[in-house]
Amino acid sequence: MPSQDGSAPLAIETRGLGKRYGDVLAVDDLDLAIDAGVVYGFLGPNGSGKTTTMRMLTTLTRPTSGEAFVAGTPITDRDGVIDHLGYLPESPPVFEELTARENLHYVASLHDIPRAEASERIESYLERFDLVDAADRRVEGYSKGMRQKLGLVQAVLHEPEVIFLDEPTSGLDPRAARTVKDLVAELSEHDVTIFLSTHILSVVEELADLVGVLHEGALVAEGTPAELTRRAERDESTSLERAFLDLTEDHDDEPIDREEVPT
Ligand SMILES: Nc1ncnc2c1ncn2[C@@H]1O[C@H](COP(=O)(O)OP(=O)(O)OP(=O)(O)O)[C@@H](O)[C@H]1O
Numbered sequence: 001m002p003s004q005d006g007s008a009p010l011a012i013e014t015r016g017l018g019k020r021y022g023d024v025l026a027v028d029d030l031d032l033a034i035d036a037g038v039v040y041g042f043l044g045p046n047g048s049g050k051t052t053t054m055r056m057l058t059t060l061t062r063p064t065s066g067e068a069f070v071a072g073t074p075i076t077d078r079d080g081v082i083d084h085l086g087y088l089p090e091s092p093p094v095f096e097e098l099t100a101r102e103n104l105h106y107v108a109s110l111h112d113i114p115r116a117e118a119s120e121r122i123e124s125y126l127e128r129f130d131l132v133d134a135a136d137r138r139v140e141g142y143s144k145g146m147r148q149k150l151g152l153v154q155a156v157l158h159e160p161e162v163i164f165l166d167e168p169t170s171g172l173d174p175r176a177a178r179t180v181k182d183l184v185a186e187l188s189e190h191d192v193t194i195f196l197s198t199h200i201l202s203v204v205e206e207l208a209d210l211v212g213v214l215h216e217g218a219l220v221a222e223g224t225p226a227e228l229t230r231r232a233e234r235d236e237s238t239s240l241e242r243a244f245l246d247l248t249e250d251h252d253d254e255p256i257d258r259e260e261v262p263t
Contacts, residue, residue, distance in 0.1 A: 009072030011036045011162050011193035012057065016066035018217075019052050026052040028217035029066070034210070036161070037191040039184060041198070041208030041225070045248050049217040050197045051090065054164045057195070058087040071161045083111060086160040088168055092151020096140040100131055100150050103139060104157060111158035118157075125153040129179060144171040152180060162193045169203055181207060201240045211240075215248045 012034040019027040027049040034040050044050050055061040057068055059078045068075045071084035094103050101122065108118035126132050129149040134142070139150065148171050155163055168184070169177040184194050184207050198204060204211060205225050213221040213228070221228060221243075228243040 008036055010034060010069070011038065012040070012068075012070055012195060014057070014066060014068040017053070017056065017063055017068050018065035019049070019056060019061065020064045025217050027056070027063075030217075030219055032212065032219070034193060034195070036193050037188055038209045039188045039194045039196060039207050041196050041204035041211040042214065043197075043199075043201075043204065043211060043244055044214030048214040048248070050214055051166060052217075053214070054087065054089075054166060054195065054197060058085055058164055060087075083158065084161050086155035086158065086163040088148075088151050088155040088163075088165045090166045090170075092147055092154065094139045094142075094147060094150060094154075097138060099136045099138055100126070100142075100146075101135045103150065104153060107154045107157055113158060121157055122153075125157065128183075129153060129176065145173060145176060148172055149176060152183075156183070156187070160192070162195065163187065164195045164197075166197050167199070168196065169198065169200060201244065205240050213244065213247045221247050 010033050012032055014030050014032045017027060017030040017032075018025065030053065042050050042053070052061065056063050057070055057075060059075050059081060063075075070081050073081040073084060075081055095106070098106065104122045104125075105118060108115075108122065113121070126135050129152070131146065131149060131153075134146060139147065142150065148168070152165070152168060155165070165184075168180050172180065181203065184196070188194055188209075194207075196204070196208065208225055211221075211223060211225055211228055212219055221231070223231070225240050228247075229240050231243055231246070
């Protein structure tokens with residue numbers, strides 16, 4: 001929604017956003033206000049509502065309460081909002097019987113990217129993600145990591161202003177994970193907003209400007225990684241992991257993925 005003082009709209013804004021599945025309140029009265037160019041780390045235990053939030057903001061599922069805007073456009077205006085956003089879900093949507101290049105040209109056509117421009121962007125991303133040699137093979141033979149890389153290229157190809165990434169480094173080897181992290185940093189420097197859900201806290205520590213912690217559907221904390229770490233108030237072992245465990249105490253028996261990705 002355009003701000004009243006005429007400044008740029010927030011990249012992501014939600015007011016009282018909620019989603020109920022029967023008896024389960026998956027997302028509860030969520031208020032977010034995220035500026036353009038921010039990398040927002042969205043943390044929470046399994047089942048806390050992260051995917052449901054991203055599915056609402058990317059128009060894949062309807063809220064049962066509240067409202068939300070992406071790049072100033074209400075999510076109820078699906079056609080209006082869809083070109084402004086990119087989404088890498090947990091299982092990237094790909095046509096198995098097509099090659100990576102064909103999948104990417106198809107996605108480019110959905111966004112009306114002119115053919116020559118599309119080819120240029122596609123070749124550049126295939127190169128960047130080390131997919132050139134596999135680009136003309138059917139996706140059905142792709143490994144998990146190759147699918148993940150293809151899904152990410154699909155999410156960013158149309159140069160959206162706001163990108164939602166669900167576990168973007170999951171299944172990636174260290175080099176590919178580095179490429180993803182570098183891309184996120186580069187996009188954010190160009191004022192692209194990244195909404196990043198991950199359990200790998202080192203990724204959040206490295207990339208996020210702001211972190212929101214979701215617990216049982218509700219936002220229980222928001223701040224910079226350093227602020228959240230300070231809240232843990234442990235002199236010797238302060239860490240984002242400690243802050244996460246304290247903030248989501250009911251779930252502290254759940255494993256935290258501390259997979260360190262060498263840089
Ligand atoms: N389609 C659905 N039907 C019924 N319940 C659902 C549906 N989708 C999600 N839920 C429930 O909503 C809650 C939030 O789920 P969600 O997938 O958003 O969590 P999450 O934080 O993304 O979890 P994870 O970290 O495990 O991916 C859970 O209790 C889940 O069972």
